[in-house]
Structures are given as C-alpha cells and as structure tokens.
Amino acid sequence: xxxxxxxxxxxxxxxxxxxxxxxxxxxxxxxxxxxxxxxxxxxx
Amino acid sequence: xxxxxxxxxxxxxxxxxxxxxxxxxxxxxxxxxxxxxxxxxxxxxxxxxxxxxxxxxxxxxxxxxxxxxxxxxxxxxxxxxxxxxxxxxxxxxxxxxxxxxxxxxxxxxxxxxxxxxxxxxxxxxxxxxxxxxxxxxxxxxxxxxxxxxxxxxxxxx
Numbered sequence: 001x002x003x004x005x006x007x008x009x010x011x012x013x014x015x016x017x018x019x020x021x022x023x024x025x026x027x028x029x030x031x032x033x034x035x036x037x038x039x040x041x042x043x044x
Numbered sequence: 045x046x047x048x049x050x051x052x053x054x055x056x057x058x059x060x061x062x063x064x065x066x067x068x069x070x071x072x073x074x075x076x077x078x079x080x081x082x083x084x085x086x087x088x089x090x091x092x093x094x095x096x097x098x099x100x101x102x103x104x105x106x107x108x109x110x111x112x113x114x115x116x117x118x119x120x121x122x123x124x125x126x127x128x129x130x131x132x133x134x135x136x137x138x139x140x141x142x143x144x145x146x147x148x149x150x151x152x153x154x155x156x157x158x159x160x161x162x163x164x165x166x167x168x169x170x171x172x173x174x175x176x177x178x179x180x181x182x183x184x185x186x187x188x189x190x191x192x193x194x195x196x197x198x199x200x201x
Contacts, residue, residue: 006162009140009147013062016071020057021050023075027082028050 049089053082056099059164060106066159067110069148073117080109097173103164104174107156150189157185 053060060081064074084105092101147158153175160171161182168186172179 005140005143009144010062010163012140013065015058015061016075017057019071019075020061020078021054023079024053024057024060024082025050027079027084028053028086030079030083031086 049086052098053085053102056102060102063103063106063159063163064110066148066155066163067107068113073113077106077109077113080113081106084109100166100170100174103160103166107174111152153185154189157182158189161186 057078060078061074064077064081065071068074068077081102085102088105092098147155150158156175157171160166160174161168166174168179168182171182175182
C-alpha cells in the first residue's frame with residue numbers, strides 16, 4: 001500500500017467471510033448450470 | 045478441481061469483496077459480483093496462459109463484472125449504504141468518509157486506476173493490462189486523479 005489513509009479505508013470495509021465464501025462457491029458450482037443464480041448453496 | 049479452485053479464490057476473497065464494494069457500495073451487490081466473478085473465472089481459467097498473472101486476470105474479470113452489474117442495475121447505489129458501512133467502523137474519521145465517497149464517485153477511468161494503484165498496489169504495467177490502455181494513459185489518470193483532489197479538502201493522495 002502506498003498511502004496509509006487509503007490503506008485504512010480499504011481495510012475498514014468489513015468482509016463478511018462466510019457470505020463471501022458462499023458466493024465464491026455458488027459461482028463455481030453454477031458453472032454446471034446455465035443460470036448461476038439458481039444454484040442452491042451446498043451446506044458444509 | 046472445484047475445491048482447489050475455490051481455495052485459490054479464497055486467497056483473494058477479501059480483495060475481491062472490498063473492491064466490489066467500492067464499485068457498488070453495498071454488501072448484497074458486492075456479494076453478487078463476487079459470485080459472478082467466480083463463475084466467469086472458473087469457466088475461463090483455461091484461457092489464462094501464465095499463472096503469475098492470475099491476480100491481474102481475476103481483477104480484470106471482477107471490474108468488468110462490476111460494470112456489467114452497474115449497467116444492468118442502471119442506478120446509483122444510495123449513499124446511505126456508505127454511511128452504514130462507515131457507521132460500523134468507529135475508527136473512521138471525516139477525512140476517510142469524504143475520501144471514500146469521493147473515490148466511489150469518481151469517473152470510471154480515474155476510479156479504476158486509483159483502486160488498482162493504491163488499493164491493489166499494482167504496478168502501472170499491470171494496471172495498463174487490466175484497463176486495456178497504454179501505460180502513459182494510466183499515469184495520466186493517476187496524475188489527474190491527484191490533481192482533482194477527488195473532492196477532499198487538501199487532497200491527500
């Protein structure tokens with residue numbers, strides 16, 4: 001990072017870890033269908 | 045294959061989400077963009093010829109997905125979402141709030157260049173690749189971005 005202020009702003013964007021993982025998984029799994037919005041999440 | 049790819053994307057998950065958030069300024073839409081990016085990346089992974097460019101390649105997909113999303117939505121995300129984000133962070137100060145809003149309101153090219161340079165810490169060459177423009181144009185965007193002071197009193201970048 002080149003600027004402390006910008007780094008702080010970026011890091012203050014709270015990341016919902018579980019939801020992001022679910023989104024990544026949904027995206028990958030939906031490659032097996034035509035509509036990537038209709039794939040249910042796999043419960044782990 | 046899916047598990048391995050998922051784990052690979054998870055290495056970039058924070059960066060993917062935060063960058064998406066800078067474009068759409070709300071959580072649900074940012075998650076949609078992360079999903080769309082994962083989908084497109086998995087389908088197109090075989091087109092990536094040099095592994096060391098994975099991060100650059102993935103970022104390019106993310107930004108394109110964000111613009112596709114915004115085009116479909118055809119409306120600005122309300123600023124209330126930014127305030128919601130900010131209100132959760134006690135460390136935020138007025139200067140950061142102004143800067144965050146200013147960045148998200150920038151012209152597309154300036155915003156892309158500033159996000160990639162300052163947040164992703166990418167070199168000019170990689171930014172040029174992602175944006176499909178010459179390196180000198182990236183420098184111009186960054187320079188003008190600084191000159192614009194992006195709506196922040198005293199301009200800190």
